[in-house]
Amino acid sequence: MKPRVSPPQFHGRLHDARTATSIGRWLGPAFAVCFLTGLISHFTQHPPGWLADAMPSRPVWGYRLTQGLHVASGTAAVPLLLAKLWTVYPRLFARPPLRSLRHALERLSVAVLVAGALFELATGLLNTAQWYPWPFSFVPVHYAVAWLVTGALVLHVAVKAPEIKAHWSRRSPGTLALPAGDGPDRRSLLAAVTAGAGAVTLTTVGQSFTPLKDLILFAPRDPDQGPQSLPVNRTAVAAGVDRFDAERYRLVVRGPRPFTLTLDELRALPQHEAELPIACVEGWSRSAHWTGVRVKDLVERAGAPAHARVRVVSLQPRGGYRVSEMGHAHARDPLTLLALRLNGEELDPDHGYPVRLIAPNRPGVLQTKWVGRLEVLA
Incomplete structure (x- = not known):
C-alpha cells in the first residue's frame, strides 16, 4: 500500500x-x-x-x-x-x-x-x-x-x-510576521x-x-494607418457597396415635409466644418477634419419637431449597424454632419463615400457610412 x-x-x-x-x-x-x-x-x-x-x-x-x-x-x-x-x-x-x-x-x-x-x-x-x-x-x-x-x-x-x-x-x-526568505x-x-x-x-x-x-507595439490599430490617414473597421467591399453610381445617388429625407436630394444638390447646400474624432469600441480613436451638411438643417427642412429623433439608414444591404438612431441632442447639434469630405478630400469609399454621418460624442459603429436615408421619428 x-x-x-x-x-x-x-x-x-x-x-x-x-x-x-x-x-x-x-x-x-x-x-x-x-x-x-x-x-x-x-x-x-x-x-x-x-x-x-x-x-x-x-x-x-x-x-x-x-x-x-x-x-x-x-x-x-x-x-x-x-x-x-x-x-x-x-x-x-x-x-x-x-x-x-x-x-x-x-x-x-x-x-x-x-x-x-x-x-x-x-x-x-x-x-x-x-x-x-x-x-x-x-x-x-x-x-x-x-x-x-x-x-x-x-x-x-x-x-x-x-x-x-x-x-x-x-x-x-x-x-x-512573514518568513524572511523563501x-x-x-x-x-x-x-x-x-x-x-x-x-x-x-x-x-x-x-x-x-x-x-x-x-505602440501591441495595439491592433495604428491611428495613422488607413485611407486618408484614418483607420477603418469595415471596408466598402465588405459592406457590399463598392460598386456605386454617383449619378444615381439620392438622399431620401422622410418627415412631415419629405424631400430627396441628388449628390450635386447636397454639395450645393451650405457646407459646414467640424473637427471630430472617430472613436471605436475596439479602443482606437482619431480626430479628423470633416466637411458636410448639418443634419439639423435637413431635418428642420423636413418639418421635424424640436425633440424628434432621427433614424439614419445606410445603403449597405446588411449588417448589424446599417441603421442607427440619434436622440434630439445629437440630431440638433450643429456639429452633427452628413459629411462629404474628410481632411479636405472627397470621402474614400471605405470611409462612406458619398455621404456618411459624423456626430460628436458618439461611438464609431453608430457613425453610419454610405448614408441613403434620414427618417424623422415622432
Whole structure:
C-alpha cells in the first residue's frame, strides 16, 4: 500500500494575504473603471427608449475618453489579475475543500469571480483585434458577465473586508510576521507587476491617446494607418457597396415635409466644418477634419419637431449597424454632419463615400457610412 502523499504546502511572500491585498489595491480600481466605462459604452450604443433622448452630444471627446479608458484599464488588469491569482491559488488546494456553508458560498463566489474575470479580459482583448472565435454574440454576453463579475467582486470584498483591513498597510493592526526568505522579495514582485501593467498600457494606449502613438507595439490599430490617414473597421467591399453610381445617388429625407436630394444638390447646400474624432469600441480613436451638411438643417427642412429623433439608414444591404438612431441632442447639434469630405478630400469609399454621418460624442459603429436615408421619428 502506497503511503499517502500530502498536498503541497505553500509559504512565503508570493502567497501571503498582504501581497494579495497590495495587488488588489490596483486591480480593484482597474476593474471599477473598466466596469463603469463599459456601462457608458453599452448604454451609448444601445440606449433603452427612456434614455435615448438623454444621451449628450457634448463634450465631443466624451466617448473617445471613456472608451479609451475602458480598453486601457482592461488591458492593464491582465497582468494584475494574473499576479493576483498567483498569490492566492494555493488556497484552491486547501483541505478540507468545504468546511461550512459559509465557506462553500465563499468558494462559489470566488469561482464565479475568477472564471468571469478571465472570460471578460480574454474576450475583451480579442474584441480589440476583431477576432471572435465563439458562437455567441459578443456584446450582450460581455455585458451580462460584467454584471456577474461585479456582483461576485462586491461579495468577495465584503467577505474578505476584515482580512483586507488587517493587511492594507504595513502598520495595520493584526498584520502577521512573514518568513524572511523563501522566494522573490515582495517588493520585487510588486515592482515587476507594476512595470508589467505600465508597459502593456504604454504600448497600447497610443491607439487612442495619440500623443503616445509612437510607443505602440501591441495595439491592433495604428491611428495613422488607413485611407486618408484614418483607420477603418469595415471596408466598402465588405459592406457590399463598392460598386456605386454617383449619378444615381439620392438622399431620401422622410418627415412631415419629405424631400430627396441628388449628390450635386447636397454639395450645393451650405457646407459646414467640424473637427471630430472617430472613436471605436475596439479602443482606437482619431480626430479628423470633416466637411458636410448639418443634419439639423435637413431635418428642420423636413418639418421635424424640436425633440424628434432621427433614424439614419445606410445603403449597405446588411449588417448589424446599417441603421442607427440619434436622440434630439445629437440630431440638433450643429456639429452633427452628413459629411462629404474628410481632411479636405472627397470621402474614400471605405470611409462612406458619398455621404456618411459624423456626430460628436458618439461611438464609431453608430457613425453610419454610405448614408441613403434620414427618417424623422415622432
